[in-house]
Every structure is written in C-alpha cells, then in structure tokens.
Amino acid sequence: MGKRVLAIASGGGHFIQLMRLQPAWAGHQVSVATVDPSTRTLAGDVPFYTFRDVSRADWWRIPAAALDIARILLAVRPQVIITTGALPGLIAAALARPFGTKSLWVDSIANSEVLSGSGAQAGLVCSQVVTQWPHLADGKVEHWGSVL
C-alpha cells in the first residue's frame, strides 16, 4: 500500500511547485492539502483538503489555519509530510512531529539568495530541509535539485 503521504502547500507558486513533484509519491497513499479549492484539478484523483491560509504578514490567522491543518492531519494520519511552503507547511510539520511523522521542507525556488523565513525555521522542525539553489546548500540544508 505504500506510505501515507501528505503533500501540503499554500497557494500560488508554492502549490504549482508542489504539483511538479508528484512523481515523487506516485504509488503511495498521498493526500493533497492547499488553500484554493479550484486547484483540485491539478492534484489528480487523490484525497484533497483545503485549509484557511496564513502567512507571517497576517500571523493572527495562525490559530484558524492550525485548527484546519490539525483536522487534516487527523484525517490523513500521514507518515511523511512533503511541503513546498509556506508557513502552513511548517505548521503541519510541527503539529505532526510528536507523532513520529517525518517531514521534508522543499524551500521555494523563489528564494534564490537567502532561505525563506519559514525555511530558516524549518531546520528546527522538519526532518530534512532542501534548497533548490546549489549555492544556498550548507551542511544540514541540502540541494537535491529544482522544480525547473
């Protein structure tokens, strides 16, 4: 049956990048979570969830987003989380970590000079952090490739 995988990202470019990684979990029991219901078409025929978005700029929305994400985690019970950001992906990894869920943070390709704010914190929460830019790799942050 493969692993239970939650692929999660905010909207816009974060989600478009996540969808370019789909072959990584083909054959596993994947669920997809994002913010825009209309993007379901891109996710294919897999369980699809939406949550209320949050970012650093509107941090006061964290409780609502965290509640939605907690519900998704209870439904999916993921063994592995893959996220392309942003803050909601970090929240998912943090909430699931006490239950032994491992997580991969793929920092957005938009962060070509410094790791994103959430990406810098992802090192404290996620099992592995990767950057899409070779020149940003250092020790724990690895470069495995890019979506383009």
Place this chain on the structure above:
Amino acid sequence: MNGVFVSVGSMMPFDRLTRAMDEWAAQNPHIPVEIQIGRGDYEPRHARWVRKLPLSDYQARVEACALFVAHCGMGSIISAIEAGKPILMLPRLAAQGEHNTDHQLATAKHVGTRPGLHVAADADDLKARASALLADAAHDAAGAPAPISRFADPAFTARIRAFIES
C-alpha cells in the same frame, strides 16, 4: 483570446502593475487585455479585469494569450514555461509595500534570464516592452520559452521518493 493576459498574483495587491497595463490597454484599444487584479484597490477602466480566476481558467488564459504579463512570482513563471508563452514581468518591490522582501528581484536576476522570460525595470519600461514583445509575437519571432514537462527533473523527484520510502 489572443491578446495580453495579466496576472498580479494572489497574495498581496500590486496596483503598480495593474495600473501600468490598464494604461497600456488605453493606448492599444485594438488589443484585448485582461487583468487578474487579485487584492488590488485599483480597478481597471480600459482593460477587462477579474479578481481571481479558478486555476483551470487561469491556465487556459496563459495558453491562449499572445503575451503573458505578470509579477515576478514562481507560479506565473512556471505557468508560462509550461505553456511555452513569452512572459514579461515586473518584480514586486518591498520598498513600495508590494511584498515582504525583495526576493522577486532575486528571482528576476536568477530565473528571469532564461529564454522567453523578460523583466521590466519599471512601469514605463513594462509598457514599452509589452508593445515590442507583442510586435515580435505577431511575426512569430517572440522569445518564447521551450515548453517543459509538467514534472520536475526525475533525478529530483527520485531523491524525494527515496526520502519517503526510507
């Protein structure tokens, strides 16, 4: 629609881009222009506009247009490359309150140099380049990106698969 499709992105307003392309639409009344204005305050008076399209409609617009004009966001860039459409971009600037950081300038520098991607310095440059690129497109000479696979490099996704399965 074979005119110009414009998208400012969904997260934050970007009225500088909306206003510039609305002015361009006023100067080019024979060319259809549609702008997805997101959360902006400025509502176009000359171009057609919409707040936000469902993703499938957005992708259809990118595929159908002659020129795609957007902020310098990765969703827009990847959509343009996947569709093989020339994209003209105006980076959001933190100093103008258009984003939290200047990472779109970094994207312009590191990604915007790919074939078929074009970066404008400011609103006037954007309007001039839109006219030039559209003239090129009419003669089939536009610098369009080579369309790519829907998926990332297999070596990258294989590495992520190994992480999932380990």
